[in-house]
Amino acid sequence: MVASQDNLTACVVCSDRDEKRQLQWVELLRDKFSEVYVIFSDSRCEKFTPGQKEGRSIATDQLPPVASVAFVHVFDATLSQEFGIQSDWVFKFTTSGDPELQDGELAIFRPNSPGDLGIAASDIEETVAYISKRREQPPSMCFPTILMGERQEIVTGEQRQKVLHRLCSVLAKKESAPELYRSIYRLIGQPxxxxxxxxxxxxxxxxxxxxxxxxxxxxxxxxxxxxxxxxxxxxxxxxxxxxxxxxxxxxxxxxxxxxxxxxxxxxxxxxxxxxxxxxxxxxxxxxxxxxxxxxxxxxxxxxxxxxxxxxxxxxxxxxxxxxxxxxxxxxxxxxxxxxxxxxxxxxxxxxxxxxxxxxxxxxxxxxxxxxxxxxxxxxxxxxxxxxxxxxxxxxxxxxxxGSYEEVPFPEQLALNSSTPAGRQLIKQLKIKPPIGSDFPSLALQKAIAGLLPAATLVEPVKVISTGKSLAQATFFVKPTFQGDRLATRFIKIAPWLSIQKEYQAYQRVIQPRLNSYTASLVQKPILTGDNSPSGEMPWGALMYSLAGFPEEYQNLYSLNELLELQIEKVGGDVFLLERLSNTLDKVLWPLYQSGISKPAQKQPLWRWLGNVLPSLYTGVLVPLPLVPTDLLPNLAPLATDKSSAKSRAKFSAKFRFVADGVEQEAIALSSHSARGYKQTTAWTLASFDLVRLNSELEKQEALQNPSPWDDEILNKSYRAVLLLDWHLEAVQWQAGEFGNGSITLAHPDLGMRVFLRGRGEDIRLRFGATWIRPGMPVTVLACLDAKSKELAKIEKKIQASLSALNWNYPVAPPPQPDAIAPLDSFESLLSCFQEKNSLGERKLTSPFKVFCSNSLLPHRYTISGHVGPIHGDLNLNNILYPASETVGWLIDFELVKEQGMIAFDLAKLEVEIWIHHLAPYLGAIATLSSDMEPSCYRLLYWTLQALDFPGDEAEFLKTKLKGLPELSTASDALLLPATNALKVIKALRCFGLEKCKLTLQELKWALAAYFFNAAKFQSQTQKFKTTSACSSIFAFIASAWHLDAVLPYI
Missing domain, CATH: 3.40.50.2300 (Response regulator)
Known part of the structure; x- marks a missing residue:
């Protein structure tokens, strides 16, 4: 039977002595029910009818045998039983808005007090419709989502879990509270x-x-x-x-x-x-x-x-x-x-x-x-x-x-496509004409206005290349004020997370240690585009002053440009060595000195070099709405008290959850040191975790790699992995409903990286808040690829280089289009290098096995190194020289570390010279031979030996060349660039080993890691483009060469 409003009865049970809440209930219910009964604190009963302002006292036996609905305060449940209240529906309420329920009861999730019941007339109308069977869903006040924007009152662990589950339930019921959905999405999914x-x-x-x-x-x-x-x-x-x-x-x-x-x-x-x-x-x-x-x-x-x-x-x-x-x-x-x-x-x-x-x-x-x-x-x-x-x-x-909400000076930025700098900046920032009509140009105009509010005109005059950082553009601008020229400034535009990272690194590391020869921050960064209606990534901008530089920045050269100009010249070695040595002594030595003076430390390989090596794991970030509600509460923060730390010591390596009615397990990878274990023990335990993970991933090798757009991802045979409190390294996303995105996380104990592909909007909502900074702890559910897709970049580059040179090796084809080649694909390349140089029984180990396959080194394997402040991205474009200076200036501080591997800075600079300037010339020399391939191997071997040789490296190489008739005809003009590059690299080596007192072992580890990473790069030199393909091959073999000097026999 469907109840009608004419015969609906309601009963209110509340023992407040001031009787305020009881009377508020009467006001809400009186005109919606034919009869309203109220039980007060002194056990008296009153009956109210529509239009009646005062209640009429009644005896207990005059209460209805069964009311249509009862509204009962949690603490008065016993009183309700004493009066024998029976009803078709029971709604419970309490001050906190989170009542405890018995079977069949409905909760009113509204905090209330004698001054404010927290319930509106519309809620009662929904209640009447629901109990009258005219509405399928319970009234809105019965959805826990109403508490999400209010005040959760928690006094027990059970309440905490209940609230977390309630929050998580919103993600599966977006339609129940659309206005709160995004807030809850962000709060559950964010760091x-x-x-x-x-x-x-x-x-x-x-x-x-x-x-x-x-x-x-x-x-x-x-x-x-x-x-x-x-x-x-x-x-x-x-x-x-x-x-x-x-x-x-x-x-x-x-x-x-x-x-x-x-x-x-x-x-x-x-x-x-x-x-x-x-x-x-x-x-x-x-x-x-x-x-x-x-x-x-x-x-x-x-x-x-x-x-x-x-x-x-x-x-x-x-x-x-x-x-x-x-x-x-x-x-x-x-x-x-x-x-x-x-x-x-x-x-x-x-x-x-x-x-x-x-x-x-x-x-x-x-x-x-x-x-x-x-x-x-x-x-x-x-x-x-x-x-x-x-x-x-x-x-x-x-x-x-924050920048201006609107562009305050529309005519301030003179971005002219007719100038070289203007064209390059428009290209790099993907600006569409006319200026001010799209997100990139608006963001740029707001950033310039915030950085240079006093300038009436700002003109870009020079755009420079960037290194490994995520900068969208780095450029010099010439500001003027009413025709008067102001100081030229250096500006960097990048994603906001990247700009924050650089700003903090500059404040914490560079500014306290270096007084000169570095770009100096003029002011705090500018945030722009944070309220983009289309969901674009917010941008940030930093502005530097290069005090002491001449205002004519067109005469400014990077070390890369100087090498390009001087490496072929007689005396070019002297020119380059003077500038490099002065930069090492006057800029880098003061930066490294504090770390060099301290004893070396032991750390896992990936803690030292994890940010330069390819991500050890790749996979898919499971979108938050697809994460089972059984697992979502684990995304909440861990407690920090000692008793909880003890309970976490019993932490399970697996979490059970239900997906599509089937119980499954997620492997948990977390920080063991955060649970109280000593550092070395934590490394060992984390290593065992990854061994178990690898064995699970081997079982899904026959599967295609997971897709972030697969709604059934958890119902397939991928092993779900719960990454608990990993450190956020990088975030990127594309705007739009179907935009892609990615995040990079670092293991909290071991330092290796995982790169996760994802849905752009999911990543934006979870990791797009502007207060999020690099290094914050993140907990996510992921499905990993059987093998890291980051390796494919290196493998494809090496294979492309072999093909360009017509060097054929029996590389096994990938088992499927989405998979990568086997890790031993290029071992025949190493074997050929060994054979051509008569290395006998000596067998080089593939860097893929060391850095990627997890089979040679245990993850806890530690190496010793000197730790201290480092630049982190010491590439050839990040050291600038004015025409009149012999000391270089450092720029681009995004990857600066306070506690980094000093050897890595020098190793990166050496490899950059190898890849972009030495390797192409070695390849050009090898073309003098009728069979270029073996000649390349011999030249590479001799060059590697020359740099390890304690004497004159240039004479060592020349002597070796004279012993090979096919290459002995190399002219001095062809040899000069190679020997000049060798001298520059040897000076770097001497600075690291002699002045900085680095060990050869730590330098070799750093060289092996960065050579391996550099195998995917394209040589920047404009000369010998044909033989520049040698760079990738040389880098791979050089990595194996340096590994051979340090690998343990295990």
Whole structure:
């Protein structure tokens, strides 16, 4: 039977003594039901009918035998049973908006209070339609999504899991809350960085299984310290402490919360020294790249020591402790925002904290519930919830770095396609005419306006090439103001994540160590395009000054250009050596010196060289809506308390989930060091994890590589892998519904990379927030390829080079179009090199086996090296020389590292000279022979020997050539470029081995790694384009040559 509104009855059971909520229920229900019955706290019953303002008292036996619907407060369920209330439907409500249910009951997911029931008339209309069978779905108030933008109150681990599952359920029911879908998508899928909460309350709370609670063993004497106002009682302080824990638990749904204790003695006067001592500086330094923000209380009271209380006259000084902390942290970590967290009313202390660098303020609750309303005119209005906090992080980035919302000076940028610089810039940025009609040109105009607001005209004058960084363009501009020429500036445009990385590297590494011969940042970066309606990647821009350079930048040459100009000249070696040696001594030596003076360290190979080697694994990032709800809560942050760390020590290497009704397993790869293991033990355990993973991946070799657009990806035979707290390295996406994207992650213990293909929109929503910085922890579900697709780039390049030279080797064809060639494809190439040079029993090992197949070296295999600040991308285009200078200037700091392998910087520079300038000339010499191939092998062998030879490298090579009749006819003009290049490389070697005291082993490891990576590059030289194909082959063999000197026999 379908109920009609005429015969619907409702019963409300709520024992509030002030009777406010009961009467609010009556107001909502009275005109929608024929009869409304209310049970009050004193056990009296009243009946209300439509149009009746006052209720009529009735006896218990006059209650309906079965009501159509009952609205019952959770705490009054027993009262409902005592009165024998029966109903067709039961809706439960509670103050927090998250009621516990019995079978068949429906929850009202609306926080409510005597001042605000949180329910509208439209909710009651939906309820009537539902119980009358005129609506299939339960009313909106019964969907947990209504809480997503509100305040989650969590006091137990079970509640936390319940909330997480509830959040995850939104992804499968987009239509139930479309306005919240994107917010929940982002909060569940985005990185889970660390948030440090710095509050003296930290001293009095405990965290167990990820839930914060007041320490149950606190004495009243501690609470009394906070009763500094007459109206504040011990119970008030206890409530405030519970409210503090409430907010921490809410915040921990989307962030990794850390609450270090702040033990301060009250026998000392409050001041900067005391604040600095209380801050956990070593821990902050260690976590720096993973910290999203600091949340700081303004008043830090000293911990209870020998004295009974803090003098009231000193209390005002303690209220400034938080402001001092903000001051210190803003200077130490300028990229990390600070937020006020206080119960103080807007006052001098709040204003001072904002003036010292705080970005925003959150109100600290004084009860164990979130307040429903707050008068913004009287006090800080915003409450600390995970959604509010994430929104303020985004807002802070926009305020700090954001460009103009619109182009303020449309005529400022003179981007003329008739000039070489204009044409090149338009090409690199993919700008479509007319200027200002598309995203790239608008983003560029806004960036230029933000960087040079005083200039009335800005003209690009020179565009330079870039190295391994993700820069879209690097160029010089000539600004003018009303006809007066201003200083020429150097500008870099790149994705925002990349610009952040460079800005932080410059601030942390370059600026404190180098005073001269580096590009100097003029101002903070500019963010533009962050609100693109089409979903484009936001851009960033940095502007540098090259103080000391002449204004005529057309006479500026990169080291690559100088090599091109001078390598064939008599005396070119002297010219090049002078400039290289001066640059090494005056620029790089001061950078490396601190690391060189310290003992060498041992680290896994991939921690040293993981960012240069091909990604060890590739695969597909499973889109968030396809991740099973059983696994989604594992994307939440891990707790940071010691008890939880112990529980995580029992961590399972596999997670079970259900996909399409079938139970499956996901392999979990996580950080063992984060779970408390010593570093060497963590490396070993992580190595075993990868061995198990490799054996699983072997089982899917017959399958095609997974596709990010396959909605059934988890129902196929791919092994799902849960990557827990891996470090975010790079993000890219294409705009549009069907755009592609990718992310690169680094293993938290071992450092090897995984490259994941994905859907552009999924990646944008999860990793596109502008506050996300490189290095933040990420948890994702992926399906990996059987073999890394990154290897295909190197293999295809080597094969293409062999084909271009008509050198034929028995390379086995790939088993399928999407697969890569076997890893031993080019072992015959190495065998031929050995045979032509009569190396006898000596067998070179393929770099594919060492760096990619996982079969030769255990992942925990460590190598020794000197660690220190490095440039990270020391290619030939990142060292610039003005015509009148003999010392080069460094540019492009995106890949700068504070703790990098010093040998790698020098190895990269050496390999760059090999690939782009030495190898093509060796190939040209080999063409003098009737059989070029064996001659190339001999020339390569002699060149490698010459650089290891302790004497004159040029004479060594010439002597070898004289012994081979076919090559002895090489003219001095043909030999000169090769010998000049050898001298330059030998100078690099001597600087590393003699001045920097690097070991030959660490240098050989770095050379082997970068030679292998460089095998996929195209030589930049404009000469000998035919023989430049030798570069890729030479690089592969040279990698094997250097590996032979360092490989262990295992």
């Amino acid at each position: 889970k960085p660390i948030v440090y909460v710095l509050d003296d309350y930290n001293n009095y709370i405990v965290c167990s299984e990820g839930i914060y609670q007041p320490n149950p063993n606190l004495s009243d004497r501690i609470y009394e310290r906070y009763c500094y106002e007459a109206e504040v009682s011990i119970n008030n302080v206890k409530e405030a402490l519970r409210g503090f824990c409430l907010m921490l638990n809410n915040l921990s749904l989307a962030f990794t919360v850390k609450t270090p204790p702040l033990w301060i003695a009250d026998r000392r006067q409050p001041g900067y020294e005391l604040v600095y001592e209380a801050l956990p500086i070593p821990e902050l330094h260690r976590d720096r790249s993973q910290i999203a923000a600091f949340i700081i209380d303004l008043e830090w009271l000293p911990a209870l020591t020998g004295r009974s209380e803090t003098k009231e006259k000193n209390r005002q000084n303690w209220k400034k402790m938080g402001s001092r902390a903000i001051d210190i942290l803003s200077d130490l970590y300028p990229e990390i925002p600070s937020f006020i967290f206080t119960g103080l009313q807007p006052s001098e202390e709040v204003q001072e904290a904002l003036a010292r660098g705080a970005s925003w303020g959150f109100y600290k609750e004084k009860t164990h519930h979130y307040a429903r309303e707050r008068a913004a005119s009287k006090q800080l209005a915003e409450q600390l919830t995970y959604i509010n906090f994430e929104q303020q992080l985004t807002r802070t980035v926009a305020v700090r770095y």
